Amino acid sequence: MAPTRRSSSKKERRQESEKLILAAAEKVFAEAGFGGATMQLIADMAGLPKANLHYYFPTKESLYRQVVQNIFQIWLQAADIFDQADGPAEGIGAYIDAKMEISRRHPAGSKVWASEVMHGAPVIQDYLETTLTDWTEGRADVIRRWIAEGRMDDIDPRHLLYMLWATTQHYADFGHQIETLNHGAPLSDDQWSAAKTSVKRIILRGIGAVQ
Amino acid sequence: MAPTRRSSSKKERRQESEKLILAAAEKVFAEAGFGGATMQLIADMAGLPKANLHYYFPTKESLYRQVVQNIFQIWLQAADIFDQADGPAEGIGAYIDAKMEISRRHPAGSKVWASEVMHGAPVIQDYLETTLTDWTEGRADVIRRWIAEGRMDDIDPRHLLYMLWATTQHYADFGHQIETLNHGAPLSDDQWSAAKTSVKRIILRGIGAVQ
């Protein structure tokens, strides 16, 4: 009745190892890119011998694929907010908040995703064509409904979505540049808050959803 | 009096060779990242033997550095428009147009720049700290003046600039994603035009520079 020790079953330990490796891999892939990352570096960051990585993930590419997929999941979750809102000011505002928070808490993931897409999405092209396409069209419909209801200006939903993605992810992907322009210091709580406010204000007023 | 042959002096030929190599390098670095790019690939794309590359550029890093610097120059040139304008609607509008055009005509360069910054700007950190910092502060002053003159709302100039960069460069850096969401086709002339219009409309109204 008590085959579980203090903390872990066999499966749990396996999942923990995978999680540890994936976290290290995300960092290294973000910092060096797929080509610049080495299994040795990831192993060192995870505090494991290199051969152990290949026990859990047979190839570098399979490890990378898993990292990218995990990021994509986080992306999609944050997007649910969009639907639960009943108007553009609330929905898009909450979406901006959520994506800014991801950029702040999960910058490495954002960079890996950006890198993957920039290089032509060699690994997750199928996701772009299926899940992302579906999601985008769904949200575009919501936006079109808002426009039809007169709750915002007549803006092309696609370009609005691109702007939302671009603006929020910029704070993660170009975080280093922003930090440099901030006298070398990471954005403070207040500065992050100001960033969110600025982005929301400009976009929501820009599409005629407020005022 | 006619030491120049049909087309080229010694120096001119050298410059042409360097240009050819730099063009190939930009493409390969954009597609594969610094780590994923190989001198052999660049050589093949330029139609030259690998050893020839090392004659013009001693190391991979020196070649990469040159590519990044060239992109930065194009960036800065486009920014002059900002100053020549006498108000935010005109100045920022023209800046958006210019940067969108660069994203369209020079996507590889934009990707290389994004990749460089995302990886912590190992090669052009000094540019960020000097030239880009100066440029940014100069433009922020212009924006503050416009605000003081009541020609636009009171927006933090930094976050406005980040939004301009993010939005315009997104069309280059995430061009593949945009293409996929456009049923696999590159944006047409009309779609590019619509993109520019959307971006300008949202931002200029968002900051209270028009209407």
Added chain:
DNA sequence: GCGCATCCTGACCGTATGGTCAAATTCAGA
């Protein structure tokens, strides 16, 4: 035509990388 500097390139080298493997270790279940 000659001499010299520039330019070009095939062959080569040391290193680092992704990946393999077989032997050692751990550990749940009987």
Added chain:
DNA sequence: TCTGAATTTGACCATACGGTCAGGATGCGC
């Protein structure tokens, strides 16, 4: 305590990469 499956790991391998170099080709100035 015993057994077998899961896990861990140091040593190893083939390959690909950045970079070198010596020798050959080219073309300008005289």
